[in-house]
Amino acid sequence: MTKVTWIARDLIVGPNIALVQSEEQFHAAMRRCQIPKSDRGEWVSPSAIATMHWFDNPQGEQCCIVALREKKGLSLVEVYGVLVHEATHIWQAFCEYIGETNPSAEFEAYAIQTLSQRLMTAYKTK
Secondary structure, three states: OOOOOOOOOOOOOEEEEEEEHHHHHHHHHHOOOOOOOHHHOOOOOOOOOOOEEEEEEEOOEEEEEEOOOOOOOHHHHHHHHHHHHHHHHHHHHHHHHHHOOOOHHHHHHHHHHHHHHHHHHHHOOO
16 A cells, blocks of 8 residues: 655744733743743733734744733723734744745735634633
8 A cells, every 4th residue: 555645734834823811821931932031021011912022942943922911891802903913913023034025915814814813712712
């Protein structure tokens, strides 16, 4: 019998991405990525609801941590809007990282859609 070896269908391998919703989770994710405490900065910018952190770990892997502060009074739609905003920042950082200066509109739309859906799924499962 002939064995077929299938490969992953991803055309572009992007960063490791995590969604954290507390400072404790942020530091746990940074520890897992082997980022020294002195290099971590604020988990969420003081005036923001969320902050996207992009960096390379010591092994040279791209890592992205989206830190989302719980804020009373935000509807699910508003939270999802914030996650789309952060997904856009991930996309921008990734394009800069790979040297892509002129992505097609469809490439950009599908990437932001996928990133947004993954962040929303992570949020819903918390």
